[in-house]
Amino acid sequence: MKKILIAFLLAGTFSLSYAQSDYYNDYRRSITDINWQNVAADLILSAVQTNQLNALNDRYRDYDSWNRVYVSHPDRWREDRYYEIERILGREKYTQFKKKYYKGQNPVAVYNRNKNNYKKVKVQKTKVYKMEKKNGHHH
Template sequence: MKKLFLTALLLGTFSLSYAQSDYYNDYRRSVSDINWQNVIVDLVLSKTQANQIYALNDRYSNYDSWNKVYVHNPDGWRNDRYSELERILGREKYLKFKNKYYKGQNPVAVYNRNKNNDKRYKHMAHKSKIHKKDLDKKHHH
């Protein structure tokens, strides 16, 4: 019994830390998926704005530094990052940035959608529906 409990405890801890690292991976992609030099040229940003963007992109150089800030609110990075980007770029250039790099969508929502498309649990819903139908059939006969 004790062994089963420990396994459940370890699995719970693992799945929690796995989810946390998913958020971090989204954060890393938000930095690495975009060619920031192109953004700076496209939007005709000042040297100051360029430096602020590079500083923002370098803010969390590794998982630990990111996790210290977002351990209790792993999806908080999105609002923080994109409100900071909007502050650096200004409203008008931020809208141009969104249109070009996120097809006009709010980047916060784009990364939030990734979180909701988690494939790990999709098969469970399918199994539970099948199971429910089987149970219903048994009760009707």
């Protein structure tokens, strides 16, 4: 029994420290999943717009610089980032961007959903783990 309890305590502390970097990983993926040169070409962006996008993508060089800004609200990066992208592109091109790269969905919501997917996966894993433990005791 004690062993299971320790596993749960560890899982608890792990998921808490994991959350912040989950958000950061989503943030990084929002940059690396998309070829921004293609975006600039597809949407026929001006040099100024392209430079602003590149500057936005380079804003936080590492986890620490990102974390300083988002330490207390790690989910806020989505609103900040996509509000900025919309401002740079203008509403019309932002709509084209969403259609082409996010199947028309709001990217903020796309990354919000990812966060919930992580939770579901984690819950299932612990259930499976508990079942195996229970079954292990019967033999």
